[in-house]
Amino acid sequence: MISLLIFMPFLALLILNIPFKDITKKDAFWAVLALSALQAGISLFPNASFWDSASDVIGNFFKLNLAIDSLSIVLLFCIGTVTFITALVAKHFITDQKRLFNFTSLLLVILAGMNGIVMTRDIFSLYVFIEIAAIASFILIAMNKDIDAIEGAFKYLILSAIATTMMLSSIALILLMVGDTDLSVISYAMKTSERAPIIMAAIGLFICGLFIKGGLVPFHGWLPDAYSSASAPASVLLAGIVTKTVGIYTLMRIMISAFGFDNTVKTILMLVGTVSIVFGALAAIGQADFKRMLAYSSISQVGYIVLGLGCGTGLAIAGAAFHLFNHAMFKSLLFVNSASVELETKTRDMNKMTGFGQKMPVAAFTSAVATLSASGIPPLAGFWSKLIIVMALWAAGHYAYAAIAVLASVITLAYFLSMQRRVFFGKLSGELKDIRETAGGLVLSASILAAITIGAGVFFPFMLNVFILPIANMIGR
Amino acid sequence: MTPQSLDVFCFFCPFVLVLFIIGLYCVIVTTNLIRALIGIEILIKAVTLLLIVAGYITGHVALAQSLVITLVVIEVVFMVVAVGVVLGAYQHYNSLDAGNLRKLKG
Numbered sequence: 176m177i178s179l180l181i182f183m184p185f186l187a188l189l190i191l192n193i194p195f196k197d198i199t200k201k202d203a204f205w206a207v208l209a210l211s212a213l214q215a216g217i218s219l220f221p222n223a224s225f226w227d228s229a230s231d232v233i234g235n236f237f238k239l240n241l242a243i244d245s246l247s248i249v250l251l252f253c254i255g256t257v258t259f260i261t262a263l264v265a266k267h268f269i270t271d272q273k274r275l276f277n278f279t280s281l282l283l284v285i286l287a288g289m290n291g292i293v294m295t296r297d298i299f300s301l302y303v304f305i306e307i308a309a310i311a312s313f314i315l316i317a318m319n320k321d322i323d324a325i326e327g328a329f330k331y332l333i334l335s336a337i338a339t340t341m342m343l344s345s346i347a348l349i350l351l352m353v354g355d356t357d358l359s360v361i362s363y364a365m366k367t368s369e370r371a372p373i374i375m376a377a378i379g380l381f382i383c384g385l386f387i388k389g390g391l392v393p394f395h396g397w398l399p400d401a402y403s404s405a406s407a408p409a410s411v412l413l414a415g416i417v418t419k420t421v422g423i424y425t426l427m428r429i430m431i432s433a434f435g436f437d438n439t440v441k442t443i444l445m446l447v448g449t450v451s452i453v454f455g456a457l458a459a460i461g462q463a464d465f466k467r468m469l470a471y472s473s474i475s476q477v478g479y480i481v482l483g484l485g486c487g488t489g490l491a492i493a494g495a496a497f498h499l500f501n502h503a504m505f506k507s508l509l510f511v512n513s514a515s516v517e518l519e520t521k522t523r524d525m526n527k528m529t530g531f532g533q534k535m536p537v538a539a540f541t542s543a544v545a546t547l548s549a550s551g552i553p554p555l556a557g558f559w560s561k562l563i564i565v566m567a568l569w570a571a572g573h574y575a576y577a578a579i580a581v582l583a584s585v586i587t588l589a590y591f592l593s594m595q596r597r598v599f600f601g602k603l604s605g606e607l608k609d610i611r612e613t614a615g616g617l618v619l620s621a622s623i624l625a626a627i628t629i630g631a632g633v634f635f636p637f638m639l640n641v642f643i644l645p646i647a648n649m650i651g652r
Numbered sequence: 653m654t655p656q657s658l659d660v661f662c663f664f665c666p667f668v669l670v671l672f673i674i675g676l677y678c679v680i681v682t683t684n685l686i687r688a689l690i691g692i693e694i695l696i697k698a699v700t701l702l703l704i705v706a707g708y709i710t711g712h713v714a715l716a717q718s719l720v721i722t723l724v725v726i727e728v729v730f731m732v733v734a735v736g737v738v739l740g741a742y743q744h745y746n747s748l749d750a751g752n753l754r755k756l757k758g
Contacts, residue, residue, distance in 0.1 A: 326753040351706035
């Protein structure tokens with residue numbers, strides 16, 4: 176019954192928006208919490224009969240062409256968890272009932288859109304679901320209505336529209352050459368026929384569009400603006416999962432299930448990944464704004480995922496998927512921490528912050544966990560995923576890329592430790608003496624994400640057998 | 653692709669390309685927020701034409717029609733949200749100049 180993951184959020188949205196019933200307005204928040212928790216819970220059991228697409232009555236009736244593999248399940252878990260966390264954060268940040276209702280309704284739309292992206296096996300439906308998620312996220316960014324938010328939303332909107340026209344023209348060219356939009360048909364045609372220039376143009380356009388959507392260098396211009404100008408809960412969602420699903424997961428899916436890896440595309444992916452790693456890390460060092468620094472660090476971490484994907488072997492792609500999972504966890508955790516700091520101090524300027532660790536022990540500890548995981552310190556989860564990617568690169572003979580990936584880890588450690596020292600360590604300054612740990616929801620969400628980050632690292636053998644090796648086996652070699 | 657269908661494609665190709673170039677030029681050059689949106693509309697029109705031509709040449713007319721109708725619906729939703737954002741900018745500055753939106757630096 177996998178189509179329920181798409182239909183339930185839409186159904187909940189319809190019921191909650193029936194006019195003349197004020198009673199249902201408060202329930203939107205609980206609906207999001209329940210749906211996302213259910214989704215995260217059920218994706219912990221990849222062998223449950225729920226995932227069997229033959230029993231999917233609604234999906235087969237509408238001929239939705241949905242399917243699940245081990246890569247999709249990892250993503251569904253991340254989507255469920257991050258949406259859950261975002262709802263918790265939003266409850267704290269948005270005090271006005273009506274605005275909270277609007278926010279949670281949009282969360283339902285994004286949830287359905289992302290689930291659709293992850294499960295669909297049709298290149299045009301993929302575009303439709305990408306647009307659903309993207310349009311809802313424009314509104315989420317611009318919701319504050321202050322001028323920064325509007326500027327960030329407008330930049331994202333224009334670049335996103337250009338990206339979708341690129342992807343659509345690629346779909347049209349594929350339709351012209353292959354005659355179908357089903358991913359398996361496209362994959363078969365790519366393997367059997369020789370690569371005509373039109374096909375290469377189609378692949379190039381699609382990948383370029385996804386680079387814009389995922390915010391990779393040199394198309395990263397919109398990303399720091401959109402992340403830093405959005406409200407705190409919206410930036411948790413955007414940085415944690417939306418751009419990763421819309422840009423990076425789609426890139427992985429389209430390369431694995433449709434286009435296949437040839438040497439030109441591999442080289443382009445690895446080059447773009449490496450440039451993103453280095454540029455993002457170097458730009459993050461110089462930032463004074465908490466959220467902008469996290470945004471640049473996001474570009475850098477996404478570079479690792481694309482580098483792993485570009486290597487093209489089963490192990491490397493499994494490592495990239497694991498890093499995608501880790502990134503969703505530790506980056507949302509860092510954005511939750513920046514949210515609680517922003518809630519207490521009303522500023523995002525790191526130069527004005529010092530010594531918050533004395534008054535906010537949970538935020539200080541969880542952000543230390545997240546930064547260490549992001550820089551690849553054992554035994555946290557980020558270490559294992561980076562290790563797998565570097566090992567796979569080394570095994571495939573890409574020594575230079577592997578070396579750059581390891582060295583950039585050091586820069587990551589540098590900017591994160593500098594952030595940690597400036598914000599949480601040291602002495603409290605006079606005017607901010609009366610800050611305190613923020614209330615329940617934010618502490619709870621930070622603890623959940625930190626527990627997942629530590630757990631996935633400590634119980635790595637379990638993760639390896641249940642989630643990573645199936646992905647590597649699925650791709651082969 | 654047969655040579656005959658290649659001829660059809662080559663006949664439509666210049667129109668698609670011209671629409672693309674007009675749209676991109678409009679988005680890049682203009683300093684007016686509404687005109688940038690119009691440029692994007694022209695870009696999407698180019699893609700719509702390309703989709704229809706692709707469906708016509710390969711004989712999948714019904715598939716291409718359903719794709720184009722879906723595309724038109726999504727485009728309308730996109731434009732409503734985009735104009736909403738532009739209106740927000742207009743309420744702040746009382747002008748549609750894109751030069752106002754240069755506070756954040758990439």
